[in-house]
Amino acid sequence: MAASETLTSQAYIQHHLTNLTLGVHPEHGFGFAHSSAEAAEMGFWAINVDTMFFSILLGYLFIWFFRRVAEQMTAGVPGGAQNFVEWIVDFVEENVRGSFTAKNPMVGPLALTIFAWVFLMNLMDLIPVDLLPYLFGQLMSVFGADPHHVFLRVVPTTDPNATFGMALVVFGLVLYYSFKMKGVGGFAAELTMQPFGKWGMPANLLLEGISLLSKPLSLALRLFGNMYAGEMIFILIALLYGGSMVLNVTGGLLQFVWAVFHILIITLQAFIFMVLTIVYLDMAHQEHH
Amino acid sequence: MNINLTLFAQMIAFAVFVGFCMKFVWPPIVKALAERKAKIAEGLAAAERGHQEKALGEQRALVLIKDAKAAAADIVAQAQKRATEIVEEAKADARSESGRVVAAAQAEIDRETNRAREELRERVAALAVAAAEKILRKEIDIKAHQGLVDSFAKQL
Numbered sequence: 444m445a446a447s448e449t450l451t452s453q454a455y456i457q458h459h460l461t462n463l464t465l466g467v468h469p470e471h472g473f474g475f476a477h478s479s480a481e482a483a484e485m486g487f488w489a490i491n492v493d494t495m496f497f498s499i500l501l502g503y504l505f506i507w508f509f510r511r512v513a514e515q516m517t518a519g520v521p522g523g524a525q526n527f528v529e530w531i532v533d534f535v536e537e538n539v540r541g542s543f544t545a546k547n548p549m550v551g552p553l554a555l556t557i558f559a560w561v562f563l564m565n566l567m568d569l570i571p572v573d574l575l576p577y578l579f580g581q582l583m584s585v586f587g588a589d590p591h592h593v594f595l596r597v598v599p600t601t602d603p604n605a606t607f608g609m610a611l612v613v614f615g616l617v618l619y620y621s622f623k624m625k626g627v628g629g630f631a632a633e634l635t636m637q638p639f640g641k642w643g644m645p646a647n648l649l650l651e652g653i654s655l656l657s658k659p660l661s662l663a664l665r666l667f668g669n670m671y672a673g674e675m676i677f678i679l680i681a682l683l684y685g686g687s688m689v690l691n692v693t694g695g696l697l698q699f700v701w702a703v704f705h706i707l708i709i710t711l712q713a714f715i716f717m718v719l720t721i722v723y724l725d726m727a728h729q730e731h732h
Numbered sequence: 733m734n735i736n737l738t739l740f741a742q743m744i745a746f747a748v749f750v751g752f753c754m755k756f757v758w759p760p761i762v763k764a765l766a767e768r769k770a771k772i773a774e775g776l777a778a779a780e781r782g783h784q785e786k787a788l789g790e791q792r793a794l795v796l797i798k799d800a801k802a803a804a805a806d807i808v809a810q811a812q813k814r815a816t817e818i819v820e821e822a823k824a825d826a827r828s829e830s831g832r833v834v835a836a837a838q839a840e841i842d843r844e845t846n847r848a849r850e851e852l853r854e855r856v857a858a859l860a861v862a863a864a865e866k867i868l869r870k871e872i873d874i875k876a877h878q879g880l881v882d883s884f885a886k887q888l
Contacts, residue, residue, distance in 0.1 A: 494742070514760070549750075556753040560749060608740070608743040612747055
């Protein structure tokens with residue numbers, strides 16, 4: 444499973460960090476990018492098929508499972524699956540109740556979706572790094588593709604598109620509710636009239652603007668950074684394989700230890716994304732802070 | 733690693749999933765949880781009520797038992813009183829009955845005594861007359877001397 448002989452370490456890492464990008468290349472026309480350079484050259488009008496596929500698959504899995512349980516929901520003695528679902532919903536609801544003071548029926552489902560979806564996407568990190576890309580490469584080679592130029596990133600949250608996508612939706616909601624709850628004037632006043640009063644308006648706008656813009660940025664970059672770094676370490680550990688026996692054993696041990704530690708990280712990152720979303724929306728709902 | 737169309741596609745996917753969750757997943761689960769909560773609260777309240785009713789019932793039972801005991805003691809006392817009364821009555825009856833019997837016997841004895849006395853008196857009178865006849869050796873006109881004979885007989 445390790446870096447094959449024809450790949451240098453650098454190429455191996457590069458291979459793992461390139462998305463399966465579908466788009467129009469200025470020279471090669473419409474199709475999958477054969478290298479990260481080509482993917483970059485496709486510009487904005489390209490789509491990361493792997494990110495889309497895994498994120499939608501996992502999101503669908505989440506909705507399907509929860510929907511199935513919700514349909515057979517009973518107020519009586521719950522079964523195993525219902526217990527599990529109730530445990531998660533209860534946990535999310537408790538967090539919403541603890542941090543969100545206003546009334547909004549959207550915040551609970553939003554928080555649940557974020558928590559479950561981000562957790563599932565992060566969970567893909569625990570699948571051995573080479574497994575799915577290798578199988579996909581072999582599959583594509585059946586259709587005549589060179590497996591070295593077939594890319595697959597299985598963890599959608601290591602793609603900034605996914606994390607920024609979610610963060611921007613949350614940011615959009617923050618702006619929407621800020622305008623709705625405080626009014627245009629109220630929101631403008633919040634951005635310009637504090638903390639220094641009306642004579643410090645430019646400084647206020649600078650500070651508040653930064654704090655406002657930092658919300659989606661920190662949401663997206665925190666999740667992306669954590670998952671990207673985690674994946675990178677898995678890739679680096681995977682580089683140990685294929686050498687001597689000592690390296691193999693060390694690699695196996697390291698991978699196990701990092702995977703166990705990573706269970707904490709993926710859960711924590713999903714939780715942090717959820718809690719920060721709740722808190723940001725709560726701030727958007729409040730008249731003054 | 734490039735920001736591209738995936739960003740918007742992800743935003744749409746995210747919004748769709750949130751919408752689905754909000755419409756089909758969250759409400760039934762939260763509703764069932766709220767229902768269960770209400771059910772449990774109801775059950776607890778019912779248990780509390782049951783406890784109180786049990787305590788009340790126990791108290792009521794205690795009062796009933798006390799009353800019943802008092803009533804029983806009362807009845808026993810009355811019965812004992814009645815028993816002594818009956819015994820006393822029986823004793824009085826027996827006493828009066830025996831008095832009656834004694835009186836009757838006494839009367840019989842008196843009657844018999846009187847009869848014996850009368851008989852004796854008549855016998856003595858006849859004997860006296862016979863004796864007088866013998867003594868006087870002559871016939872006495874019983875009619876002429878009836879008063880004499882009677883006074884004699886009375887002196888006996």
